[in-house]
Amino acid sequence: MKELSSLDLKFLAHEFQVLINAKVEQIYQSREEFIIQFHIPNKGKTYLRLIAGTLVYMARAKGVMPERPPSFCLYMRRQLKNARLRIVEQLGFERVLHLVFETKDKRFNLYFEILSKGNIVLCNEENIVLSATSYQEWKDRSIKRGKSYTPPSRDVDITTDYVASLAQTLKGSDKESVVKSLAIDFGLGGKYSEELCTRAGIDKSIKPGSLSEKEVLDLVGHVKGFINSDPSPRVILKHDSPVDIVPVPLSVYKDELSKDFDSFNNALDSVYTAQIHEAQITQTKKVSDSRLSRVQVIINEQEQRIRGLEKAEKENQKKGEVIYENYPKVKEILDEINNQKKEHSLKEIAVILKKNKVIKSLDEATGDVVIEL
Secondary structure, three states, rough: OOOOOOOHHHHHHHHHHHOOEEEEEEEOOOOOEEEEEEEEEEOOOEEEEEEEOEEEEEEEOOOOOOOOOHHHHHHHHHHHHEEEEEEEEEEEOOOEEEEEEEEEOEEEEEEEOOOOEEEEEEEEOEEEEEEEEOOOOEEEOOOOOOOOOOOOOOOOOOOOOOOOHHHHHOOOOOOOOOOHHHHOOOOOOHHHHHHHHHHOOOOOOOOOOOOOOOHHHHHHHHHHHHHHOOOOEEEHHHHHHHEEEEEEOOHHHHHOOEEEOOHHHHHHHHHHHHHHHHHHHHHHHHHHHHHHHHHHHHHHHHHHHHHHHHHHHHHHHHHHHHHHHOOHHHHHHHHHHHHHOOOOOOOHHHHOOOOOOOEEEEEOOOOOOOEOO
């Protein structure tokens, strides 16, 4: 699954503006996913789908969600159901999406942190943490209930800082290579950092301090142009299967097949909603197979019982026919035993009857007789 970079989120945050004034209809949560179901005026239903620490996009389907949602989800429903989304934005050039909701009497700040293992943080209007999927503490910030929310930040913001400031950061970076400085100091990630080195004609492995002033300014200029370029989203294909989804063309994929989309979100949705449907089909088949298996077990047990009853019926019928055919002999034995009971105990009768070859045994406790016909 694609892991969103800060640049990816920048393009998505712009496309998410269609959600402004949308109404929260429902909220869902599974172990790895968090979904807000919106109703957009004059457009209809859509789902904002967050996959922990990895991805956020607007989906056409929500997939199968647990019947009993986690307590965090229930709390979010109580706070945000029927609220209106008023603001959706990326915080600086960080992998954090900020949403502002408004109810009749309250405003809430919701933060999707798409980094590390991911986090969802709900704050009040004063940005005090009300709840989160994970309470954490780092060297420079913490997320704790009742404390002010502090987002992650870096020394530079390539979306707002001037070229001269960015050039100074790049030139003075302590990273071992230019590509690592772009990826870490500027927050561009590895793939886009390599792309920028290629576009600027700079060896990605050299140290930032080895760059000339011209090379630094040229590279930073490419950075500025790259993050502000017009989107041209596409799904990269290999053997007809998606291998990547990008908001702009990349030289590394120039020889690969691709499919163009009108928005980066729709490119993501085309791939991951299909996966939702496949997962639903698989889950439905598993449930169906499980139910069918249970029914088949019951059928097999019933068939086995019927066969047992049919066998017992045949055996009992045969026994009855034998008894009927030998009724005089059986009656004679029973009469003899009854007569002997008048003067002898069952133990004595058992000894007497041993002379009769037809009688095999007499139970001295119960009086049951076994005879061979």
